[in-house]
Amino acid sequence: MEAFEPFLTPGVTGIAVAVLVALSIGGVIYALFQPLLSGNRRRDKRLSGIAARPQSAELRKKVGDGDRRRKSVQDQLKDFEDRQKAKLQKQNKASLAVRLEQAGLAWERKHFIYLSIASAVVGALIGLIVSHNILIALGVGFVGGFGFPRWFVNFKRKRRFNAFLDELPNAVDIIVRGVKAGLPLGDCIKIVAKEAREPVAGEFRKIVETQVMGISLTDAVGRMPDRVPLAEANFFAIVVAIQQKAGGGLSEALGNLSKVLRSRKALQRKIKALSAEAKSSAAIIGSLPFVVSTIIYVVAPDYISMLFTRTAGHLIIAGGLFWMFVGIMVMRKMINFDF
Template identity: 65%
Template sequence: MAGLEELLTPTVTGIAVALLVMFSVAGLIYGLFQPALSGSKRSDKRLQAVSARPQSEKQRRQVQDNNRRKKSIQDQLKDFEDRQRAKQEKQNNASLKARMEQAGLSWEMKHFVIFSVVFAIIFAVAGLVLSGSLLITAGFAFVGGFGFPRWYVGSRRKKRFNAFLDEFPNAVDIIVRGVKAGLPLGDCIKLVAREAREPVASEFRKIGETQVMGVSLAEAVSRLPDRVPLAEANFFSIVITIQQKAGGGLAEALANLSKVLRARKAMKGKITALSSEAKASAGIIASMPFAVAGIMFMVSPNYIILLFVTPTGHLLLAGCAVWMLMGVLVMRQMINFDF
């Protein structure tokens, strides 16, 4: 026992413990990485991949056809996305004539110029009657000649797009029912042109007229987003283009598209309902300065009139107008949801 105690010195004990820890860690590492080091894991994966392959020639051919079809669809989607990106950049810089066409106005530029001149005169007369100042009259004329006509075109354009979105899912449903009944796609488009409401009917009528001129159906449908630059029209164009080039179940694809369109419409209504409170708050906040100024003018006109008859008051009104405009733009951006 005395000899054993002499051998079990602290140094020897520490070395023994270190060796035991080292062998334990080495065994643990070997147990974890042994399959990867021996190559058995790779062989198991390869065996599973081989066993998962279709065994018959028919199955292998079907898998190859599906892979080629997927690759073809991916290539077409990439090409279509590139073209749509170029179209979107062009639409963002759309000319005034293109915006008038999108608004459903059959005007030429001379008609727009006449419209602008007439409203410039009307606004100038109103400014002269209300203020008697030539500078304010010139400002009114500028707004009537350049601002109001473009606002009118933009308002008509937005109203027409909203009407298109309301009717478009019904038009897609008509095409789905026609395709399921065995009608050709061209006849279904003509049916929509006869049965749907405006502006969907006129846009599908243009598709049929373009096809009569010798243009393919896919190309005629691809021009729809140029006239109606909306995501929904773009979706429809993509579905028709891919189906015409790659094949597949058109009725099922359009039925899914109809569900997407109705879901987007429901989401838009939900966003409108949720943002109505914010819009009402923004309207109240924006109208408060004018309401307070009107009340002050009725209660103490001598106190508020200084803003309109003194240079310092004019400077304060100009500053208030700038800050009000900035506040209104910020609130508009906060409640303007895009999806």
């Protein structure tokens, strides 16, 4: 050791340590990437793919036909979904006549205008009788003329859509049983048009009437989401369109669709049950300021009248209403779920 002491200077020791570290790192890198560098992994992957490939020509032909058919169905489904999305986007900006039809109201535009005028007059009279203030009466009349008729149409429209969702799975089950019994799809739709409850029966009657006019079954069913802009109606139209173009077991496809529709309905009810407590809390919190203000006005009107007689009180009321509106919108966003 004494003979090597002249060579064990700090510089030589540092170089030796650096060389050893470099060799160690190189060994670790080689051990990690050796399979990739040698090509063994690519070889094993290629051999596994060859082993999994069907051996006979008949099996390879079946697999190829299945792949081509699956790709064709996927392309048709994507094209149909794109067209249906475009239609649904138009439905979001539907005209008044379309919304009246979707609500199940046999009204014309003039009937809606008559209702708006009557609501405005009644609202103005009620506001004038209660407040004896012409500005308040005009405000109530404005709300009655422009708000109440639209709320009524939207209420009827939503209730009709809910009734449609409740009955559609039963209609699909009728079609499934008819197809399994050997009936054509058109005859099964006629049975639904006669036996189902409204509004499903009415929508399927329109499909039958459209076919009588010479339009194909696929196009006739494809028009149903225009009248009932719901995802469930769109699902039914897609299944029928794919089956008519690509073939396949219609009863199995519609049976799966019926299960999906019932599962969506069950999920919707579960969401309503879970969010009921939050909605109740939001309603109580939102109504509490108005209830307390009314009680104070009855018990001590002089105490709260400053809010209505002074400019500072008006500003306080405006600020409070603004922040209440913000809070209500936030709570509404938190307890409303899309599914």
